[in-house]
Amino acid sequence: MTTALSRHPVAAPTEVDRRLLARLVRWTAFASMWAWGGITLVAWGVTRSNLGTMGITESVIGSMSMTPRNFIIGFAITLAVGWFLPHVATGGTRRSYVSTTTVAVVLMAAAYAVLLAAAFRIEAALYAANGWPAVINTGHVFTSGEQVGLVLAESFTLNLALGLGGVAIGSGYRRWGGWGGTYALAVTALPALAATAVIELRASSGLGEALGVTGLDAPATFAVLAVLALASLAMAFRLAHGAPARPVGAIR
Amino acid sequence: MSFAVEVRDLSVRYGRSTALEGVSLRLEPGVIYGLLGRNGAGKTSLLSTIAAFQRASSGTVLVDGEDPYENARVMAGTCLVREGGDFPEERVKGVLDFAARLRPLWDAELAARLVDRFELPLDKKVTQLSRGKRSALGVVVGLASRAPLTMFDEAYLGLDAPSRYAFYEALLEDYAEHPRTIVLSSHLIEEVERLFERVIILDKGAVLLEEEAESLRSRGRTVTGPQEVVEDFVAGMRVVGRAQLGRTLQATVVGDLPPGAEQRAAEAGLELGSVPLQDLFVHLTSKGERG
Numbered sequence: 001m002t003t004a005l006s007r008h009p010v011a012a013p014t015e016v017d018r019r020l021l022a023r024l025v026r027w028t029a030f031a032s033m034w035a036w037g038g039i040t041l042v043a044w045g046v047t048r049s050n051l052g053t054m055g056i057t058e059s060v061i062g063s064m065s066m067t068p069r070n071f072i073i074g075f076a077i078t079l080a081v082g083w084f085l086p087h088v089a090t091g092g093t094r095r096s097y098v099s100t101t102t103v104a105v106v107l108m109a110a111a112y113a114v115l116l117a118a119a120f121r122i123e124a125a126l127y128a129a130n131g132w133p134a135v136i137n138t139g140h141v142f143t144s145g146e147q148v149g150l151v152l153a154e155s156f157t158l159n160l161a162l163g164l165g166g167v168a169i170g171s172g173y174r175r176w177g178g179w180g181g182t183y184a185l186a187v188t189a190l191p192a193l194a195a196t197a198v199i200e201l202r203a204s205s206g207l208g209e210a211l212g213v214t215g216l217d218a219p220a221t222f223a224v225l226a227v228l229a230l231a232s233l234a235m236a237f238r239l240a241h242g243a244p245a246r247p248v249g250a251i252r
Numbered sequence: 253m254s255f256a257v258e259v260r261d262l263s264v265r266y267g268r269s270t271a272l273e274g275v276s277l278r279l280e281p282g283v284i285y286g287l288l289g290r291n292g293a294g295k296t297s298l299l300s301t302i303a304a305f306q307r308a309s310s311g312t313v314l315v316d317g318e319d320p321y322e323n324a325r326v327m328a329g330t331c332l333v334r335e336g337g338d339f340p341e342e343r344v345k346g347v348l349d350f351a352a353r354l355r356p357l358w359d360a361e362l363a364a365r366l367v368d369r370f371e372l373p374l375d376k377k378v379t380q381l382s383r384g385k386r387s388a389l390g391v392v393v394g395l396a397s398r399a400p401l402t403m404f405d406e407a408y409l410g411l412d413a414p415s416r417y418a419f420y421e422a423l424l425e426d427y428a429e430h431p432r433t434i435v436l437s438s439h440l441i442e443e444v445e446r447l448f449e450r451v452i453i454l455d456k457g458a459v460l461l462e463e464e465a466e467s468l469r470s471r472g473r474t475v476t477g478p479q480e481v482v483e484d485f486v487a488g489m490r491v492v493g494r495a496q497l498g499r500t501l502q503a504t505v506v507g508d509l510p511p512g513a514e515q516r517a518a519e520a521g522l523e524l525g526s527v528p529l530q531d532l533f534v535h536l537t538s539k540g541e542r543g
């Protein structure tokens with residue numbers, strides 16, 4: 001019986017693979033540099049344009065604060081799909097891949113939150129110096145970019161929910177291939193959509209105002225976002241567990 | 253260090269198509285196996301399931317006594333190199349670093365020697381490598397991983413002949429110093445058969461045979477000599493192959509020779525030899541012989 005043989009002392013890799021993590025973080029940092037560079041350029045362009053026409057009537061960072069979220073989902077999908085095959089083919093487990101990807105997403109969520117808070121601070125100084133009104137008309141739990149604690153807390157929990165939502169979406173593609181992963185969006189994208197709704201459907205946003213929705217208070221918002229992040233994480237682990245080590249296009 | 257493999261009643265299905273059905277076999281530790289089979293016989297499905305690249309539809313796979321699927325220790329000790337390789341899209345150096353990180357028994361010196369031998373450009377991206385160089389990279393990763401269970405699934409088909417022979421030589425050298433369980437799946441049977449200690453033949457998703465290479469070779473003989481004499485000698489025997497050069501004929505017969513046949517052959521000046529595995533493989537997997 002094979003089961004009676006002694007086990008050989010091959011050391012198993014750690015659950016979070018630090019060198020893979022370094023690779024994922026390096027790639028994310030490079031991609032984010034372009035994303036944030038683009039956001040900065042557009043913010044500058046919009047400000048210049050508004051100055052020459054209707055003048056500055058609201059916070060440009062506030063109105064653009066939704067943009068980095070879309071990058072987070074996209075980058076997280078790429079992380080979930082990109083290095084999976086070589087990792088498993090080189091003897092790593094699917095579990096360790098998702099664990100490592102999760103750490104990369106947590107770091108990305110934190111970095112993006114800090115960047116957004118910093119952008120609000122710079123904008124606040126600039127607007128104060130010029131006497132421009134830094135009104136925020138998008139859905140947020142904070143009413144001013146100077147509420148650093150709330151900006152950081154909302155941004156981090158939202159980024160985390162969306163990032164892990166991206167990992168769940170990517171794991172769906174890994175599990176079921178191109179078409180299957182797309183059909184599965186009906187389920188895999190739900191937590192990320194719900195997280196967006198939690199923020200967007202607020203009185204402060206145009207949509208929330210139109211629908212007459214006041215939205216959740218800050219603690220409840222953070223709690224719901226955290227639950228959605230955990231739901232995505234559980235889904236990602238579940239989907240990756242059954243994912244074959246084949247190119248996405250070859251999964252039947 | 254070598255892993256044993258036990259496969260019991262394994263079935264692998266993709267939707268409605270069946271790749272493997274009720275496969276049972278055992279791979280002894282520290283042995284070089286040849287895995288042969290025609291296209292679609294189920295070789296890749298078998299190796300992929302053993303390496304935990306995919307789950308079995310039903311049945312049991314045990315590697316070193318444990319289910320390999322999502323088993324960190326067993327997966328780290330099992331290396332399956334497929335044709336084209338499953339490399340990250342990085343430079344060759346990055347791919348080797350990637351493997352070194354996850355393979356606990358990685359031998360960097362061996363990797364460096366093999367990189368030199370196969371003239372692999374370390375700074376080139378994997379996507380820029382020719383098919384042959386990608387195959388060579390797979391060979392380097394497969395050998396330098398020193399995995400207790402190492403499997404090459406047609407991984408060296410892209411290599412040119414000198415590189416393939418360099419691979420066979422490197423494999424034997426390293427195997428002699430570090431014995432481990434090795435499975436070679438290949439269509440180049442003539443080239444690799446000398447490496448095999450045991451042979452598994454898959455046919456239509458089932459194990460056709462599993463036995464020692466020498467015992468398999470003794471299932472038949474080649475008879476070489478003048479055409480008329482050979483034809484006369486093999487009359488009534490089961491001839492599965494003929495090769496002729498001028499007036500010299502080599503006939504391949506399977507099954508036991510009749511009593512006294514060896515003496516008759518010697519008296520007739522005929523040469524008896526062992527059967528190439530390829531001829532036996534073709535014979536065993538040809539339509540008329542199956543089922």
